[in-house]
Amino acid sequence: MTAPSTQRGGRWIEQWDPEDPVFWREKGESVARRNLLFSILSEHIGFSIWTLWSVLVLFMGPEYGIDPAGKFFLVAMATAVGAFVRVPYTFAVARFGGRNWTVFAAGMLLVPTIAAFVVMEPGTSYTTFMLVALLTGVGGGNFASSMTNINSFFPLHRKGWALGLNAGGGNIGVPVVQLIALLVIATAGAGQPRVLLGIYLPLIVLSAFCAWRYMDNLAPVRNDTGAARESVKDAHTWIMSFLYIGTFGSFIGYSFAFGLVLQNQFDRTPLQAASLTFIGPLLGSLIRPVGGLLADRFGGARITLWNFAAMAAATGVVVLASVRESLPVFLVGFVSLFVLTGLGNGSTYKMIPGIYQAKAVALGLSGEEAAAYGRRLSGAAIGLIGAVGAVGGLGINLAFRQSFMTSGSGTGAFVAFLAFYALCFAVTWAVYLRRPAAPAPSGAGDEDTAETRRQPAYAGV
Known part of the structure; x- marks a missing residue:
């Protein structure tokens, strides 16, 4: 039986076997695609609300009495909450059901949006703005629950495609809210943030209704609490979390900060800033599947390694442009950074299942037993890695805040980011690509074995 059951108080499918080709062809694929479509819609709106303050701060002129450091702190708090709620959101799908939790998570977006609608005006206290910014963090959790849910619907050979669409469709919520803000500022003016919020309120209701209905x-x-505990104890979970801070953490952190940097370092008006901020997040979202495809062909570790080298180089361009106050060069470097964060998001996510598959082989497992081990551990690790990676966005905005407080520009923050990307490059090489020392030869018959041992253990992940 694959028909939804109502015996548990909702649309429950009691049996689901996407790895069965007959089941998948006759019934499973259509159900999975339908759930994917409306999962993307909900996650897309979630990302837009999570990054809402990246554009609301553009509406906050001098009459609000908030300096650049204060604005960076507002967006940093939204980033932080979005990172931390990813952990409970990951486990909520299995506890409450993917549909049920999607309806709840979508409906929760009404709380920060209505709150912002009420308080967005000069004279509101900074503490109130801070509390409302914290509320928008719930939108960041939608990614974790959405990815966990969709992962369960698709067979192994289609997971990459499905998760790529789901993640990319969600990430595009960032440039979309920025484009809508640009439209509002261009037509209604920089003093009308409630117009933007009024546009999103019915969209949130629509996404919750579609999740409930379809x-x-x-x-x-x-x-699998055992897998969760095991993944927490595994060093690779934390190493990949560190690398994901460098890719996704950069993407979400820069998405929040781009408009503020343009306003405060290059004296752009709200309209001028809004006309540029969407470009980087849009390109970074669209190119994410390309990072996965390149990783499939050349190995995730290799793509990630050279991607971090390119991110360091692009950051060097940004530092140079920042020092010389060259906006065109700054834009080239910063948009390049966005593109590279997107590529890195795809390649790092590709590494995770490969690492645990390699570990299974190292433990002496093979065939379906090894595949099951890899799926179990990688599934548990992905939620934690996604949560820790998002914390990087908090670090980026706090670094910008400190840099603008001390020097009035973001140059110091960019120098710190360059050093961090260099460290990510070194960690990727040392852990996943460094060749072990060649063993002493013990005979001609051992040549093949010796050569195999000199291969980097995780080069193909």
Whole structure:
């Protein structure tokens, strides 16, 4: 039986086997695609609300009495909450059902949006703005629950495609809210933030209704607490979390900060800043699947390694442009950084299942047993890696805040980011690509074995 059941109080599918080709062809694929479509819609709106303050601060002119450091702190708090709620959101799908949780998570977006609608005017206290910014963080959790849910609907050979669409469609919520803000500023003026919020309120209701009407819960999905504990103890989970800070953390942090940097370092008006801020997040979102495709062909570790080298180089361009106050060169370097964060998001996510598959082989497992081990551990690790990676956005905005407080520009922050990308490059090489020392030869018959041992253990992940 694959029809939804109402015996548990919702649209529950009691049996689900996407790896069965007959089941997948006759019934599973259409159900999975339908759930993917409305999952993308909900996650897309979630990203827009999470990054709402990246554009609301553009509406906050001198009459609000908030300096650049204060604005960077507002967006940093939204980033932080979005990172931390990813952990409970990851496990909520199995506890409450993918459809049920999507409806709840979508509906929760009304809280920060209505709150912002009420308080967005001069004279509101900074503490109030801070509390409302914290509320928008719930939008960041939608990514974790959405990815966990969609991962369960698709067979192994289609997961990359499905998760890529889901992640990319969600990430595009960032440039879309920025484009809508540009339209509002251009037509209604920089003093009308409530117009932007009024546009999103019915969209949130629509996404919650569509999830309620068209999505399903999968009864076989259960939380594997043993796998979660095991992944927490595994060093690779934390190494990949560190690398994901460099890719996704940069993407979300720069998405929040781009408009503020343009306003405060290059004296752009709100309209001028809004006309540029969407470009980087849009390109970074669209290119994310390309990073996965390149990783499929050349190995995720290799693509990630050279991607960090390119990110360091692009940051060097940004530092030079920042020192010389050259806006055109700054834009070239900063937009290049966005593109590279997108590529890195795809390649790092490709590494995770490969690492645990390699570990399974190292443990002596093979065939389906090795594949099951890899799926179990990588599935548990992905939620934690996604949460820790998002914390990088907090670090980026706090670094910008400190840099503008001390020097009035973002140059110091960019120098710190360059050093961090160099460290990410070194860690990727040392852990996943460094060749072990060649063993002493013990005979002609051992040549093949010796050569195999000199290969980097995780080069193909």
